Amino acid sequence: xxxxxxxxxxxxxxxxxxxxxxxxxxxxxxxxxxxxxxxxxxxxxxxxxxxxxxxxxxxxxxxxxxxxxxxxxxxxxxxxxxxxxxxxxxxxxxxxxxxxxxxxxxxxxxxxxxxxxxxxxxxxxxxxxxxxxxxxxxxxxxxxxxxxxxxxxxxxxxxxxxxxxxxxxxxxxxxxxxxxxxxxxxxxxxxxxxxxxxxxxxxxxxxxxxxxxxxxxxxxxxxxxxxxxxxxxxxxxxxxxx
Numbered sequence: 094x095x096x097x098x099x100x101x102x103x104x105x106x107x108x109x110x111x112x113x114x115x116x117x118x119x120x121x122x123x124x125x126x127x128x129x130x131x132x133x134x135x136x137x138x139x140x141x142x143x144x145x146x147x148x149x150x151x152x153x154x155x156x157x158x159x160x161x162x163x164x165x166x167x168x169x170x171x172x173x174x175x176x177x178x179x180x181x182x183x184x185x186x187x188x189x190x191x192x193x194x195x196x197x198x199x200x201x202x203x204x205x206x207x208x209x210x211x212x213x214x215x216x217x218x219x220x221x222x223x224x225x226x227x228x229x230x231x232x233x234x235x236x237x238x239x240x241x242x243x244x245x246x247x248x249x250x251x252x253x254x255x256x257x258x259x260x261x262x263x264x265x266x267x268x269x270x271x272x273x274x275x276x277x278x279x280x281x282x283x284x285x286x287x288x289x290x291x292x293x294x295x296x297x298x299x300x301x302x303x304x305x306x307x308x309x310x311x312x313x314x315x316x317x318x319x320x321x322x323x324x325x326x327x328x329x330x331x332x333x334x335x
Contacts, residue, residue, distance in 0.1 A: 115145065115153070116153055118174050119157075123275065126175075137176040137193040137298075141298055148311050167186065171304045172300065173301075175296070178196060178297075179294060179295055189299050191298045191312070192297055194325070194327035200287055200288075201285055202258065202286055204281065204283055204284045211286055213287065221246060222266065223266040224247060225248060225268075229292060230267045246262065251272055267289065
């Protein structure tokens with residue numbers, strides 16, 4: 094009878110594991126994650142829901158400040174987090190499940206600056222570019238030959254750049270498309286000149302590195318299924334929804 098009891102206990106444990114909802118944490122980060130009342134939606138949210146539905150797994154999404162979400166996903170096995178930017182220093186700290194949406198960085202000018210024309214980084218060298226200090230954008234411009242004494246203006250915060258454009262102190266600013274979309278006027282006074290694809294990184298659905306391998310495999314297979322049916326809109330580089 095003992096072996097029957099053991100089998101029954103195994104079945105119960107298996108059922109309990111399957112029934113336990115997958116725990117996900119995130120923050121409010123429009124347009125990737127945004128809230129309307131109690132409803133959570135957005136570009137990344139839509140993809141994550143499709144993945145969980147394709148995997149046929151129950152799930153629970155908790156919205157919290159980003160610092161807390163990051164700490165939770167980094168300390169609790171079987172916890173997933175999104176939208177997490179995949180960077181070199183984070184590579185070994187998480188298990189990477191699925192790319193959600195790219196974080197695009199572009200060169201912008203004033204909407205009325207029809208004289209500013211460039212479609213690549215070499216063409217942009219003849220213009221004065223503004224950038225926030227301490228960011229990957231700044232390092233990228235330095236690597237491409239931009240210099241403070243000639244064609245590079247460095248500021249403490251991105252919000253200073255639009256004013257500098259209006260005053261004619263810079264010709265271009267290098268910022269994320271999401272930053273522009275979140276401006277009070279939704280960037281209507283700006284014109285995107287071209288995107289710096291070398292700076293493009295993906296926001297991911299990721300998990301604590303000690304998450305069960307079977308769960309990770311199930312989620313990754315579900316992502317392949319979702320992707321095979323239709324490429325998410327925010328991943329279509331030719332027609333980004335920005």
